[in-house]
Amino acid sequence: MTTRSPGFLGLVHGSGVWNATGYGEGAIIGFLDTGIDEKHPSFRDDGMPPPPARWKGACQPPVRCNNKLIGAASFVVDNTTDDDVGHGTHTTGTAAGRFVEGASAFGLGAGGTAAGTAPGAHLAVYKVCDAQGCFESDLLAGMDAAVKDGVDVLSLSLGGISTPLDKDPIAIGAFAAVSKGVLVVCAGGNSGPQPSTLSNEAPWILTVGAGSVDRSYRAAVRLGDGEMFQGESLTQDKQFSSKVYPLYYSQGMNYCDFFDANITGMVVVCDTETPVPPMSSIDAVREAGGAGVVFINEPDFGYTIVLEKLYSLPMSQVTAVDGNKIMGYAMKGSATTNHTATIVFNSTVVGVKPAPIVAAFSSRGPSVASPGVLKPDIMAPGLNILAAWPSQVPVAEGPESSHSFNVISGTSMATPHVTGIVALVKKAHPDWSPAAIKSAIMTTSSAVDNEGHHIMDEEHRKASFYSIGAGHVVPAKAVDPGLVYDLGDRDYAGYICRLLGDAALKTIAGNTSLTCTEVEPISAAQLNYPAIVVPLRAEPFAVNRTVTNVGPAKSNYTAKIDTPKGLAIKVEPAELKFTKVKERKTFTVTVSAAGASAEQTLAEGALTWVSHHHVVRSPIVADSSITLI
Structure with a gap:
């Protein structure tokens, strides 16, 4: 919405x-x-x-x-x-x-x-x-x-x-x-x-x-040396941007819990340990007389800025990378050096890349x-x-x-x-x-x-x-995929039987007609899933997949393989020819990691079936932590 x-x-x-x-x-x-x-x-x-x-x-x-x-x-x-x-x-x-x-x-x-x-x-x-x-x-x-x-x-x-x-x-x-x-x-x-x-x-x-x-609620931090950092905020105050404020950052981590310095009328730089800045920090800055806040993203969150409208104080949230640069500026020179900043509110910016x-x-x-x-x-x-x-x-x-x-x-x-x-x-x-x-x-x-x-x-x-x-x-x-990988109850039941056994199937399916003696156990790799996950190992590992034609009755598809470094991927047959709608074709994908280095734990490629009208792509993941039989 x-x-x-x-x-x-x-x-x-x-x-x-x-x-x-x-x-x-x-x-x-x-x-x-x-x-x-x-x-x-x-x-x-x-x-x-x-x-x-x-x-x-x-x-x-x-x-x-x-x-x-x-x-x-x-x-x-x-x-x-x-x-x-x-x-x-x-x-x-x-x-x-x-x-x-x-x-x-x-x-x-x-x-x-x-x-x-x-x-x-x-x-x-x-x-x-x-x-x-x-x-x-x-x-x-x-x-x-x-x-x-x-x-x-x-x-x-x-x-x-x-x-x-x-x-x-x-x-x-x-x-x-x-x-x-x-x-x-x-x-x-x-x-x-x-x-x-x-x-x-x-x-x-x-x-x-x-x-x-591709939308940003832009709140740029402009420092006294002219550098700009593109933060974001849901609390936008255009009048605030017309003035310059002293910048306060205590040397070392500053979670803005309390202040042992006078921050009246200042823009305060705060670290945060949570994706969304805590209300307690905003309250502390406001009660101590701060004019505005710049919150630095926690390092784990990188370039992800999570916004919430909880705050009435002018503020900007910046990435961890930009936060480090702002801190660097705030800590330059002596404590008496005049460090200044303002927050420039640009409302809503669209077309943001990437x-x-x-x-x-x-x-x-x-x-x-x-x-x-x-x-x-x-x-x-x-x-x-x-x-x-x-x-x-x-x-x-x-x-x-x-x-x-x-x-x-x-x-x-x-x-x-x-x-x-x-x-x-x-x-x-x-x-x-x-x-x-x-x-x-x-x-x-x-x-x-x-x-x-x-x-x-x-x-x-x-x-x-x-x-x-x-x-x-x-x-x-x-709405027009060309081919689909279909699955039904019995396929899922076979997967449950292989993974967890008969008692689990009874619990999940709640259906007495489905038992592990009647369905064929299916390993995860052989489940007819639209994505392929295999072990990363030198020996060839083969999986089968079946596609159903839901595009034009007469359709010819050619396999295009995106092979990452260290993997060899082979698809047989490499062409699929359909003559009617709902026709099914089975193929085999064989993956081996003979060229992978000993340190490599993950390799990712893709299998794409291409026709005149459709591109049907499946990720291929080879993972050393997977042990499939």
């Missing part, structure tokens, strides 16, 4: 994929979250058709359904669907908010038109969390109800720490949903940038990582619960996303705390971007399985940024597939 990310994703009003899919009209998205502000303009229903006849849900009184919000149910203690957190309204609007003109947050991003990625889709909201958190029982009850009611896709911007699949309620609930044809889209988690920090790792879930968009960049907080693979399966699956906008907000939930202190839009960050924000795109693909191809839709989104994604270079991580290094999944989502291509 943003004023920037649909355009950044190539979604344009009146043309392209939005036009071709009727903006997702007729698709039903189910949300498991903290409820909804039903009166928000993003959820009005003027001009919308009634829900499809197959819809069985309803709105729990006193909520009144309309043609946009067609279902609302509460599973929490207070038994209301009101959103007293804000999270649910924000995510719901991001996936399916109607067009709202002149949307802005705190005067920023002004004049933009807000829209979800599937603004024509119907919404059904299941409140399974509140300000205290979420009970697993409520979550499972909500998933069951949504599937029974007839949703096409489920969006869960929630999760816990990595848990074995048979102990993970979301994985168990999602298996039931997927077996009924409902794709489940989940947040990958906000525990990055450390490796193996994911949640929602089951292969049948579409797991989403977060990246930046974008997307992986957000530092976005959780990374390799997966602990699903070893050998590439996770996250996909990356989408999740940093500083402007979207719908319930006006009764305060955003900041003071009289102006009521806002109908807010800027927040997380894989929670990335997830509904993808959910809306799933709704568009489902609208275009109602008969496709959840795995086919997931494959379409993964194989058509982009591994390059808006400068044409490989997507970078928060440190501006080349991002691993364990950070970005297959790549950054591209809606226009997802």
